[in-house]
Amino acid sequence: MEILQGSAKSELTALLIAPDRELGQQFAETIPATRAFHILGELKTYPPVQTLEIRLRQLRPDLVLMDLATDLNKAAELIEFVSAQRPPVFAVGLHKRNDPEAILRSLRAGAAEYLYAPFELEMQREAISRLQRLRQPQARAEVERGRLVAFTSTKPGSGASTLAAQTAFALKKQTGKRVLLADFDLWSGTVGFFFKVNHWYSLADALALMDRGEDADWSAMVVNAEGVDILPAPDTPQNLPVEPDRVHALLEYMRGLYDYVVVDLPSVFEKLSLVTLSETDEAFLVSTAELPSLHLTRKAVAYLGQIGFGQERFRVLVNRVGRQQDGIKGEDMGKIFGAPVHKAFPSDHMSLHKGLTAGQPLGPKSPLGRTIEEFSGQLSSRAQAEARRGALVS
Numbered sequence: 001m002e003i004l005q006g007s008a009k010s011e012l013t014a015l016l017i018a019p020d021r022e023l024g025q026q027f028a029e030t031i032p033a034t035r036a037f038h039i040l041g042e043l044k045t046y047p048p049v050q051t052l053e054i055r056l057r058q059l060r061p062d063l064v065l066m067d068l069a070t071d072l073n074k075a076a077e078l079i080e081f082v083s084a085q086r087p088p089v090f091a092v093g094l095h096k097r098n099d100p101e102a103i104l105r106s107l108r109a110g111a112a113e114y115l116y117a118p119f120e121l122e123m124q125r126e127a128i129s130r131l132q133r134l135r136q137p138q139a140r141a142e143v144e145r146g147r148l149v150a151f152t153s154t155k156p157g158s159g160a161s162t163l164a165a166q167t168a169f170a171l172k173k174q175t176g177k178r179v180l181l182a183d184f185d186l187w188s189g190t191v192g193f194f195f196k197v198n199h200w201y202s203l204a205d206a207l208a209l210m211d212r213g214e215d216a217d218w219s220a221m222v223v224n225a226e227g228v229d230i231l232p233a234p235d236t237p238q239n240l241p242v243e244p245d246r247v248h249a250l251l252e253y254m255r256g257l258y259d260y261v262v263v264d265l266p267s268v269f270e271k272l273s274l275v276t277l278s279e280t281d282e283a284f285l286v287s288t289a290e291l292p293s294l295h296l297t298r299k300a301v302a303y304l305g306q307i308g309f310g311q312e313r314f315r316v317l318v319n320r321v322g323r324q325q326d327g328i329k330g331e332d333m334g335k336i337f338g339a340p341v342h343k344a345f346p347s348d349h350m351s352l353h354k355g356l357t358a359g360q361p362l363g364p365k366s367p368l369g370r371t372i373e374e375f376s377g378q379l380s381s382r383a384q385a386e387a388r389r390g391a392l393v394s
Contacts, residue, residue: 012062012131015055016042017078018094019070023117027065027094030119036128037065046074049081050274051308053244056082056089057278058313063090063131066111068102076109083110085245090131146178146255147383151317152265152273153286154296159319160286161190162352163345163372164264169361170376172228177259180222183233184276185266186240191232194356197223202234210249218257226361229258242271251279260383268300274307281386282379283314287337289321294336301339315342322347345371 018024
């Protein structure tokens with residue numbers, strides 16, 4: 001995918017899907033004159049639905065500009081998918097000519113507008129005016145959204161839950177801000193066990209509330225430990241359907257309440273993890289230096305790339321690193337993974353055992369605790385830097 005830079009902030013942001021390169025270029029050349037659209041990204045082939053879903057959650061465009069000329073059937077299928085998204089994303093069909101069949105097919109699929117070459121400026125302005133009227137009832141005030149940070153692993157038992165939980169407590173200690181630790185592992189969540197919390201509600205209840213559109217009494221949903229709110233996983237493993245709309249609604253709700261939302265995810269290969277990762281500000285893939293974990297992490301990095309989740313969207317962490325790891329260094333592990341190692345965490349079984357027994361977070365006196373505090377400090381520094389950049393742009 002090519003990311004395109006606009007010369008000015010436009011009315012509507014868009015993802016352009018144009019296998020017909022001539023059609024896409026012809027349309028793009030009219031944008032500087034109309035300033036009607038700001039192209040956030042461009043796909044040069046019709047993507048699989050899973051890839052398109054990830055792109056929509058990454059870019060959050062107002063609309064999708066769809067090439068109808070190359071393959072009308074495929075374009076119509078994608079328009080149906082785009083039109084069913086929540087929050088709503090509008091689809092606009094693009095064609096080489098005023099084709100009645102393409103107009104009818106795209107509108108039946110859910111397209112909001114139809115534009116055709118030579119893409120006259122007045123036609124585009126009228127389309128923008130109609131789209132703005134459609135959007136107006138859905139417009140709502142912008143609220144400051146908390147930062148979403150997620151940890152997942154390629155092999156169960158790699159310590160992603162430990163790193164997620166300890167990072168949440170370190171962030172609270174260092175920043176003093178509102179922090180939520182959410183356990184998204186419906187089958188084997190352990191965050192509640194780590195900190196010996198007693199709870200009536202869990203992630204399953206929170207998802208159910210989002211599904212029914214009810215206002216949640218959030219103070220009853222979570223349990224507070226050491227100043228951090230915890231949303232535990234269910235006590236009993238549950239095979240709940242993973243509905244992206246419901247997961248998105250819950251994540252957005254939580255981001256409206258907290259400055260940091262730290263999510264402990266199941267294996268990266270599970271659907272719930274992939275849906276959540278597409279929403280994150282920072283995502284971490286946790287491995288160990290053991291050969292099975294190295295192998296699975298390499299597979300995961302390749303798989304994420306295949307579905308459109310590039311390496312700019314996540315960082316690799318290596319957990320439980322001893323003083324000597326059979327000669328395997330960070331650079332060597334990076335070559336195995338096909339992605340650089342962002343940070344390594346020391347093996348510190350004794351400190352972890354003491355922390356679990358007491359039900360308390362690690363402190364800076366332990367090797368692992370010091371590394372986690374350093375890691376969380378870097379994380380909060382990146383968040384502050386991005387906030388400053390955003391303030392300058394706005």
